[in-house]
Amino acid sequence: MTVNVRKAAWLLGLVPLGWLAVKAGLWGLGANPIEFIIRFLGDWALRFLLLCLCVTPLLRWLPRLAPARRTLGLLCFCFAASHILLYLGLERFFDLEELWKDIVKRRYITVGMLVFLMLVPLAVTSTNRWVKRLGFPGWKKLHRLVWLIGFLACLHFAMMVKFYAYAEPLFYAGFLLVLLGMRFRAKDRIMPGH
Amino acid sequence: MLIQNRRELSAADVTPKSLWLDRRRFLGMAAGVAFAPAAGGRFGLNEAQTARKDATSYNNFLELGESKEAPAENAHRFNPRPWTVKLGGETAKPLTQDIEALLKAFALEERVYRLRCVEAWSMVIPWIGFPLADLLKKAEPTSRAKFVEFVSLHDSARLPGQRNPLYPWPYREGLRIDEAMHPLTLLAVGMYGDLLPGQNGAPIRLVVPWKYGFKSIKSVVAINLVETQPKTTWGSMQPGEYGFYSNVNPAVDHPRWSQKKERRIGEILKRDTLPFNGYAEQVAQMYAGMDLRTNY
């Protein structure tokens, strides 16, 4: 059963890629397909992160979903990594000097890089072995970084959009806030009076 | 040519019947009657032209929507008739002209220009129009005319993007008088042998090929000769990002985009950006002695 939930979650990762292929084949990706794909991958990295964070509150009713959480987190990482690889390859030609200039000068890239640097340890420590090695409380503490990652990813998004076109990144940030609020309420329930 | 992609609107979709007839007149010109085709012209350019479909479906025109695709999708809501252009300010003979009269008043010619957007993409577009200088000379600028201010249509019924209260509508741009009088500076009324579609700034727009695209204001209704440097829309909203000159310059980066390279629409890898967008020979002398790093 566990395996199936996990497999289903991985298959979910294929849905956006399938959609991208269909769109490319039937309607094309517009006048600037590279930009389209880079943005598409960034969008889905953020969306999988949010989906991943939706799992915990759902566990009350659907405890079987638990294994999907790790997979969705890893999907976020995979989409983010492809997002950055394409950017590096097609926008910066793997020119590390140019990349460094970008990171220093363009603040939305600085933020994106920070987000990615924080995603890496979470992806690495996603295995059961690492949970054991760090001990559950320590592992949990480390993985709280996900909230910072989420908000900074929204910031990265908001910083690259045109002047005041903040609706979409704000929507995602609001969604994150709601999820975070639910965590605090859940804590209160477990530890009344605290 | 008329019925292409579903999403791409022909002039017939966006204009009333009367203009539609006029459009046929324009196409008659396109056959070689009244505008000089660009081939081998004064500013001939041996670079592949951007596909018409791309140039008319990937646009920055906030007045018709925020995304690149939105302007083409919303262009049917923008009827560029009736239309008058007012030319005033420091002139001996201010004038107000209907667009139909303007179309007939000047010898139209085709100019194939590079267009370089500040967002690090570029196109090669065959415009049809006349030098701005021809119009300005008619109005006889006075000696106090040091700059030229351009204003777009302000009408949120026709340009629904102007309902967004966060921008100071209407869009404004400006040039120094010598830039405005430069023979490269064009008032375009058409492209690809056709009238300008709404998303590309119908019915009349500025084209200044050595500056970033946002300087080439669309859908112009007023041109004012002024004594002091006019305020521009992006320049007043984000002065650190958009300077008054905004000459294409690979050596000066925009905070969000490196300007060293550009993606020519239709190509995968980026190519090097040229100083003044490749028009240095024609325009660099206008900026002799100026520090282009501070006057970005």
Ligand code: HEM
């Ligand atoms: C070194 C790290 C990163 C770099 C260099 C980077 C670069 C970029 C670039 C170049 C764009 C598009 C800008 C444009 O087309 O004008 C973008 C957009 C975006 N990125 Fe990143 N990014 C990084 C990390 C991330 C991460 C880790 C995430 C998510 C978890 C992310 C999510 C997004 C989103 C949501 C967008 C907006 C897409 C849209 O416009 O719909 N990025 N990023």
